[in-house]
Amino acid sequence: MRRYNPFYFILEALKSLKRNGVMTFASVAVLMSCLVVIGGFSLLVYNIDVNLENFGVMNKIEVFSNFDAGAGELEALERDIRALDNVEEVTHTTKAERLAAIKKDYDAYEDITDEENPLSDSFEVTYKDNKKVPELEMQLKQLNGVRKLTNRYDLAKKIENFKNTVMMIFLWFLIILFVVSLFIIVNTIKLALSSRKREIEIMRYVGASKWFITLPFIIEGVLIGAVSAVISFFIVKGAYSVVTRQMGDMTQVITTVNISPYNTLILLGFLGIGILTGIIGSLISIAKHLNT
Amino acid sequence: MIDFKNVVKTYPNGTVALKGISLHIDDGEFVFIVGHSGAGKTTLTKLLLGEEKPTSGHLIVGDYDLSRIPGYRVPHYRRELGVVFQDFRLLPNKTVFENVAFAMRVVGTPAKKIRRRVPAILNTVNLADKNGSFPDEISGGEQQRVALARALANNPKVIIADEPTGNIDPQMSLEIMNLLMKINKLGKTVIVVTHERELVNYYKQRVIMIKDGVIVEDKVGGTYE
Ligand SMILES: Nc1ncnc2c1ncn2[C@@H]1O[C@H](COP(=O)(O)OP(=O)(O)OP(=O)(O)O)[C@@H](O)[C@H]1O
Ligand SMILES: [Mg+2]
Numbered sequence: 001m002r003r004y005n006p007f008y009f010i011l012e013a014l015k016s017l018k019r020n021g022v023m024t025f026a027s028v029a030v031l032m033s034c035l036v037v038i039g040g041f042s043l044l045v046y047n048i049d050v051n052l053e054n055f056g057v058m059n060k061i062e063v064f065s066n067f068d069a070g071a072g073e074l075e076a077l078e079r080d081i082r083a084l085d086n087v088e089e090v091t092h093t094t095k096a097e098r099l100a101a102i103k104k105d106y107d108a109y110e111d112i113t114d115e116e117n118p119l120s121d122s123f124e125v126t127y128k129d130n131k132k133v134p135e136l137e138m139q140l141k142q143l144n145g146v147r148k149l150t151n152r153y154d155l156a157k158k159i160e161n162f163k164n165t166v167m168m169i170f171l172w173f174l175i176i177l178f179v180v181s182l183f184i185i186v187n188t189i190k191l192a193l194s195s196r197k198r199e200i201e202i203m204r205y206v207g208a209s210k211w212f213i214t215l216p217f218i219i220e221g222v223l224i225g226a227v228s229a230v231i232s233f234f235i236v237k238g239a240y241s242v243v244t245r246q247m248g249d250m251t252q253v254i255t256t257v258n259i260s261p262y263n264t265l266i267l268l269g270f271l272g273i274g275i276l277t278g279i280i281g282s283l284i285s286i287a288k289h290l291n292t
Numbered sequence: 293m294i295d296f297k298n299v300v301k302t303y304p305n306g307t308v309a310l311k312g313i314s315l316h317i318d319d320g321e322f323v324f325i326v327g328h329s330g331a332g333k334t335t336l337t338k339l340l341l342g343e344e345k346p347t348s349g350h351l352i353v354g355d356y357d358l359s360r361i362p363g364y365r366v367p368h369y370r371r372e373l374g375v376v377f378q379d380f381r382l383l384p385n386k387t388v389f390e391n392v393a394f395a396m397r398v399v400g401t402p403a404k405k406i407r408r409r410v411p412a413i414l415n416t417v418n419l420a421d422k423n424g425s426f427p428d429e430i431s432g433g434e435q436q437r438v439a440l441a442r443a444l445a446n447n448p449k450v451i452i453a454d455e456p457t458g459n460i461d462p463q464m465s466l467e468i469m470n471l472l473m474k475i476n477k478l479g480k481t482v483i484v485v486t487h488e489r490e491l492v493n494y495y496k497q498r499v500i501m502i503k504d505g506v507i508v509e510d511k512v513g514g515t516y517e
Contacts, residue, residue, distance in 0.1 A: 002400030198383060199394075205341070206446060207370035208398040 004212065012216035013223055016192040023188040027224045028231070030184050031277060034177040035232035035270050036239075041170035043240060043259065048163045050257050059088075059130065061137065062150045063123040069145050074121055077145045081123055086136045089126040095119040120147060178277070185224060185281025186288070189217050193289050200290065214290065218282045225278030229270035236266070293319055294340070294450070294481070299349035299359075301335050301505075309335040311505035312349070317483070319449070322476040324492050325485045326516045327502035333485045336502070337454045340483070341375060342366045354449065371399055374443030374451045374480075378458035380435045382427040388414065388438050389423040395445040413441045417471055433464025440471060450481040457488060465491060492516040 017024045063081065065074055074092070081090050098119045103109045112118075127136055140149055193200070203213050237259075244256040259266065294317040301310040309332045317323055325333050338344040339351055342358055351358040356369045382391050389410055396406045414420050417437040427435055436456060443451055453472065457465035469484075469491050476482040486492060492499055492515065499514030500507055 003402045004400045005403075008397075198381070202381060202383065202395065202442075203398045204367075205370065205375050206395040206399060206442070207367045207373075209367045210364065212398060212400075 009215045009219050013219035016195070016216065016220055017223060019195060020188060020191045023184070023191055024224065027181070027184045027188045027281075028228045030177065031181045031224060031228035031274060032232045032235070034174070034181050034277075035228060035274060036235050037170070037173055037177060038273065039232060039236035039266065039270065040239070041166065041173075043236070043257075044166060045163060045170075047255075047257055048159060048166070051255055052159055059127055061125045061127065061133070061140065063125055063140055064147045064149070065121045065123070066145050066147050067120045069121065073145050077143060078123060080143050081125060081140065084136065084139050086127045086129050086132045087125055088128045091124040091126075093122050093124065095121050098122060181277055182281050182284065185221060185278060186285045188224070189220060189282050189285035190289050192217055192220055193285065214282075214286050217286055218279060221278030221280075221282030222275050223278070224281075225274035225276070226271060228278075229267070229274035232274070233267045233270050237263070293317070293352070293354060294483075295350070295352040297350040297352075299339065299346045299351055301332075301339060301344060302347045309505055310339075310346075313502075313505075313507060315500065315507060315510070317481060319481055320476070320479055322473065322482045322495075322497045323484070324495075324497055324499045324514075324516070325483060325502065326487070326492060326499060331502040332505045333502055334454055337375075337452050337483070337485060340450075340452055341373065342369055371446050372449050374440075374446070374448040376436070376439050376443050376451070376453040376456045378455040380427070380432075380439045380459070382435055382438055382442075384427050386426075387423065388419060388425050388427075388430070388441075391427070391438055392441045392445050395442045399446055401446070409445070410441075413444050416444065416474075417441045431464070432460040433467060436460055436464075436468055437471065440468070440475075444475065448480070450483065451475060452483045452485075454485045455487065456484065457486065457491070462490075469495065489516045 063077075065077060069077070078090055078092055081087060095117050096114055098121075099109070099112065099114070099117050102119075103112075125136075125140070127133065137149060140146060200213055240259060247254055247256050294315075296313045296315040299310055299313045300308070302308045313332075313336070325336065327333050335344065339346060339358065340353065342361060345361075346359045349359065353369070354372060356365070356372075358369075361369060383394065386394060392410045392413060393406045396409065397403075401409075411420065411423065414423055417440050419434060419437050419441065422430055422434060422438075427438070430438070436459075440451075440453075440456075443453075451472070456472070457468050460468065465488065472482050472484060473495065496513045498512045499509070499516055501509040501514075501516070
């Protein structure tokens with residue numbers, strides 16, 4: 001009957017992490033940066049997406065009527081808009097409704113009466129096909145009673161482009177950090193292997209199983225990954241709450257997402273990536289430096 | 293039972309260390325392997341340890357066919373062997389007791405059994421009083437006896453010693469050799485690689501002489517000239 005003490009492996013791993021403290025620190029620091037970057041960029045992209053939706057800019061153009069347009073003209077304009085090819089839906093908002101909405105948000109407009117209303121009616125046009133937006137804009141501008149359009153499609157495009165740039169930078173950053181993380185973990189484990197070279201040699205001669213010999217080193221990788229993940233989680237949480245508070249003070253236009261409901265998900269994600277990286281690093285090192 | 297059938301070992305660099313060895317060793321035998329430097333003695337022990345594989349021919353040890361053993365089975369096979377090297381290979385930061393216990397623990401022996409068995413083995417090699425000493429606190433001969441105790445720890449069927457007396461003085465050598473004989477009397481197969489003519493001639497055991505990778509003599513009660 002064989003019996004292995006599970007604490008043996010953890011203890012060996014901890015001893016070795018302590019013995020090679022500098023490398024352990026470097027491994028955790030780099031892997032942590034990797035996770036913080038993943039977390040930070042993911043949250044940024046997620047927030048961009050949420051804001052894009054809130055703006056409702058994805059497939060909408062807003063059409064503003066002339067200031068002096070009467071009820072009949074407005075009705076005709078709505079009919080004309082509906083008749084266009086690429087139009088899916090039209091929502092008419094009167095200038096009174098728009099003023100009321102603005103009053104609700106900004107105290108400065110409180111005193112303006114309906115007679116003084118500086119706004120005009122608007123039509124929110126939802127279109128079907130993204131690719132035909134320039135045509136639709138031409139058609140809308142030529143309609144009677146149209147004062148101007150807000151071309152939110154361009155804004156959406158800009159935000160999309162920004163998002164894509166962010167994602168590209170993110171990806172490159174991530175690849176580099178990931179490679180550096182792996183490199184450092186591989187070297188940490190290599191050091192651990194070499195400081196236990198004699199023990200490993202004897203273990204092999206007396207017939208210790210390969211898994212028994214390698215498990216402490218894999219656990220080392222797991223511990224590096226897990227510690228990095230937990231620290232990263234708190235860094236990302238802390239930094240996010242600081243940034244969102246600042247953003248909230250600065251502007252009412254941008255919405256920031258409350259990530260508290262996703263705490264478990266974020267932590268699990270970090271743990272998953274961190275531990276996996278640690279294990280891969282250990283395995284590479286074992287394959288390279290432990291010839292059995 | 294150990295059976296070499298026309299075993300050839302060629303190293304990757306092209307050196308042919310063994311050029312067709314055929315050899316049978318029964319359970320419980322005591323065998324000296326002698327030969328000049330570079331004859332292929334260590335290569336032979338490496339094959340027995342499953343550290344190297346025969347390039348051609350067959351090598352059977354007990355239930356294991358070492359010419360075709362898959363890597364994952366080698367650890368289990370090695371539990372049937374005890375090995376002793378010229379340079380002892382003890383762990384310097386562990387006591388005598390811990391060095392022997394280590395060999396048992398890493399193959400999953402329960403702690404209770406380790407506590408019971410280690411003193412008994414240390415007694416067998418006449419080291420009962422040194423169990424708390426560190427390797428650098430005892431003599432070369434004593435260190436080699438610790439190594440021997442470690443080789444015995446997992447109760448192997450075969451003991452392989454590659455120049456066990458190479459690093460210790462003649463008087464201590466005799467003691468080590470006596471211990472190996474004693475272990476053989478306890479029923480284990482013992483294979484001793486050595487250069488020491490006097491010892492070989494003194495014990496009158498089976499002597500296998502290797503020269504340039506071939507067996508040139510194999511005689512019970514043989515001598516080493
Ligand atoms: N790993 C290796 N790679 C290549 N050649 C090797 C290797 N090990 C041993 N040899 C060669 O194989 C031959 C036999 O070597 P081996 O170590 O078996 O000799 P030996 O009989 O043990 O010698 P010694 O008495 O000096 O220990 C020698 O020519 C040696 O140079
Ligand atoms: Mg040799």
